[in-house]
Amino acid sequence: MSKSNTYGTSIAKQRLSRLTSTGASALCAASLGLVVASTSQVHAQEQCSTYTIVRGDTLSQVAGRANVRGGYQVLFNANTDILASPNLLEVGQVLKIPCEDGSLPTTETAAAAPAESAPRLQPESLDRPxxxxxxxxxxxxxxxxxxxxxxxxxxxxxxxxxxxxxxxxxxxxxxxxxxxxxxxxxxxxxxxxxxxxxxxxxxxxxxxxxxxxxxxxxxxxxxxxDALVGYYTLAGSAYDGATTYPELFGARLCRPESWFTFDLEAEQLVDPTISLVQVPQMECWELLRNGEVDIVTYDALPAEEDLDNAGMKDVVAQIANLTSQQTLHVxxxxxxxxxxxxxxxxxxxxxxxxxxxxxxxxxxxxxxxxxxx
Missing domain, CATH: 3.40.190.10 (Periplasmic binding protein-like II)
Structure with a gap:
């Protein structure tokens, strides 16, 4: 795995499910961004229940209103049988809001049944363990x-x-x-x-x-x-509200040491396009508070918790459209x-x-x- 793959001990304690498929019905232009829903759109959301998406909703808003521990990462992971992306919600989608103990609410819709006869693959060449x-x-x-x-x-x-x-x-x-x-x-x-x-x-x-x-x-x-990787900046900064990775060119990014960087490389967020700082996790937030870096980026689940522990939730904005998904495989x-x-x-x-x-x-x-x- 090497150090680039060993960061997960602290980040995965609260994660929940992963399934894959897509949603249905009309596309809503909402994303994870801080889109403000009108009063008529704000319906009650409670733990251990379901919620139907309306126009203007975002995943982070729904998670926040329902007090989902772990925020939108946990809500997304509980609904990946419906959500193809954390940045894309569709009007009419019915989300499952996790219970306090992390389980999912019981719904009237039955889960998809396994295929009647799952593949039983036994190639002749596989004659050993x-x-x-x-x-x-x-x-x-x-x-x-x-x-x-x-x-x-x-x-x-x-x-x-x-x-x-x-x-x-x-x-x-x-x-x-x-x-x-x-x-x-x-x-x-x-x-x-x-x-x-x-x-x-x-x-x-x-x-x-x-x-x-x-x-x-x-x-x-x-x-x-899968894991969601978030990007965070001081509210009102030049990078608040960025919608594409090139808008971060020239910025000073903090990614905690020992975390992977291939996602940054893929988007050309490397020196000299940006300045990368790698320090212990909580130090990233102090550097952001002091104006020594412009952006903090790492796994959204611990980032949201660390942000709260640092007492910076009121001064930090999530760059929601840049949230990415990273996946674990064999x-x-x-x-x-x-x-x-x-x-x-x-x-x-x-x-x-x-x-x-x-x-x-x-x-x-x-x-x-x-x-x-």
């Missing part, structure tokens, strides 16, 4: 001391069992993240590795070599989990002749895991265990 490699130190996602090895480990295990119950496999913890993609997959010592963030491979020409090779040398599964080397067959098994099982609702329960239990410990 498949070998997965992961590592500890990334709770609640992967941690050998946790129940089932962490929630991503549980997801991978269940995806294999659902995708092909006849295929034997093993999951081994090797606590040297750097070796996974650099040595263990290319050499064939292991077949697959997880969890790894995937850069925007459509912009691979903008990526540094250590990030570009995730696109050029590996294939990947469907997303197992990787396989492109040199592996059976790589496509491996991905078929994983993806078939993951889809069934989502449709059954078991994915959400694994996430809830993983977060609960981390918080209690």
């Amino acid at each position: 498949l070998r997965f490699v992961t590592a500890s130190g990334y709770a609640p996602f992967t941690e050998e001391s946790m129940d089932g090895g962490g929630m991503l480990t549980k997801m991978v295990r269940r995806s294999m069992e659902l995708g092909n119950p006849d295929q034997a496999f093993s999951i081994i913890f090797v606590n040297d993240w750097g070796s996974h993609l650099n040595d263990l997959l290319p050499s064939g010592a292991f077949d697959m590795a997880f969890p790894w963030f995937l850069p925007d491979c459509d912009k691979v020409e903008n990526l540094s070599a250590p990030n570009a090779f995730r696109c050029t040398d590996f294939n990947h599964s469907a997303p197992f989990y 990787f396989v080397s492109k040199n592996n002749p059976n790589g496509d067959a491996y991905m078929d098994i994983i993806n078939a099982g993951l889809e069934e895991l989502r449709l059954s609702g078991e994915w959400f329960e694994i996430v809830r239990e993983g977060i609960k265990e981390t918080v209690e410990n």
